[in-house]
Amino acid sequence: MKHRSQSRLVACSLHLVVVVLIFASVASAEWKEKVLYSFQGGVDAGSVPAGGVVFDKQGNLYVATTGGGPKTCEPFSYECGAVYELSPPATKGDPWTATLIKMFAGEGSKDASVPSGGLIIDDAGNLYGVSGYGGTGNCVLFGLAGCGTVYELSPPALKGGAWTETILYSFPTAKQGYLPQGNLVFDSAGNLYGATEFGGGYGTTCDPYYKYCGEVFELSPPKTKGGKWTEKVLHGFKGGMDGANPNGGLVLDSKGRIYGTSRSGGDLQGECGPGGCGTVFRLTPPDTIGGAWTEKLLYRFHGQDGATPFAGVVFGGNGVLYGTVYAGAIGGNGAVFELAAPKAGSGHWKETVLYRFTDENDGAGPEDALILDKNGNLYGTTNFGNTFHGTVFGLKPPTGKVGNWTFATLYGFEGSPDGGQPAASLILDTRGNLYSTTQNGGRVSCNCGTVFEVSR
Secondary structure, three states, rough: OOOOOOOOOOOOOOOOOOOOOHHHHHHHHEEEEEEEEEEEEEOOOOOEEEEOEEOOOOOOOOEEEEEEOOOOOOOOOOOOOOEEEEEEEOOOOOOOOEEEEOOOOOOOOOOOOEEEOOOEOOOOOOOEEEEEOOOHHHHHHHHHHHHOOEEEEEEOOOOOOOEEEEEEEEEEOOHOOOOOOOEEEEEOOOOOEEEEEEEEHHHOOOOOOOOOOOOEEEEEEEEOOOOOOOEEEEOOOOOOOEEEEEOOOOOOOOOOOOOEEEEEEOOOOOOOHHHHHOOOEEOOOOHHHHOEEEEEEEEEOEEOEEOOOOOOEEOOOOOOOEEOOOOOOOOOOOOOEEOOOOOOOOOOEEEEEEEEOOOOOOEEEOOOOOOOOOOEEEEEEOOOOOOOOOEEEEEEOOOOOOHHHHHHEEOOOOOOOOEEEEOOEEEEEOOOEEEEEEEOOOOOOOOOOEEEEEEE
């Protein structure tokens, strides 16, 4: 559940002419979309995916939803959330099979409630995710809603058995963070990293109701089986010239440094008002055990170059980061950007806008992180647009060291019974097909979202 403004920034007076070259290998006519599952909504059925999908080794897909749940889910009107397994058909062309593997319990249960990010999976097939509410903490609605959780779902020993849920961590108070967002990420030692939209102990200007400006946290596994996981706040954002409201979806480099974005904070002289336009940040681990992590703001958005990143960044080659911004970028419709590491001695990261969305056939308002294929092509989605109910797009790098990236709309969503408003990252299978979710569309009577495949 993201506390995001859906209003677009006012278009800037400066207009740029963007030349778009469509690259033949991903031309829209060569791609087709298939809805693999439409969520049903209502009591005891999921609705509105919380993030994207993840594959297991057998080719099954897993997805968490923000909605759905038993009648005990007050005060959220049965919006406790669920997790589904989608199994591919034995015969090509048959429908995928959806199996409910977890329905979160709701008020009074101390269970997770309202998943607020996608799932990740380990080698043993265990699933990990975050919920924005629930748990044993006392943060929201006088403690009724909880502060959020990190949860694990373990597969049954025998096929068809029940999955086992474990709450790895319940955020106890606002100081330790609350409303965790986005996907978690593991390091090589088995520690989990994530972000909370609020909490963390710092900042007073980020929201009139939710305390503090968010944090990045580390969750370390117990030293003995059955023990407690331990949380550590690595950085509490202060707002103002610092970042605010981190999005999750963090990435780690080979040195253990953490990279991510915050949807607000940063350059207060930009066009986004006193809240700032958002940042890209890096956290560096200490040289000695127990020391403090060090934050560096790699870039502060100011409006014309983009504003309000809703998702994290991905690594390219040669120290380059790629990401999206939901708004800003001259026309107010968002953009895809590249952030290049500084050359020796310069000290400044350089941002380049690779593509500005026009709110036409290309869509507008990208909310997800990008992915790269083996050829260096970027793929992502937009959430809305005048022509379609969101799009899947591709960007191809220039053939030489200098040149423009080339853009193509691979698919435009039509709304129910098709999907609509994608807001989660894509994943690729071994054949180059793309998979993710939409927040709306699907079953006409519900408009509860879908899981989809886009293929060539």
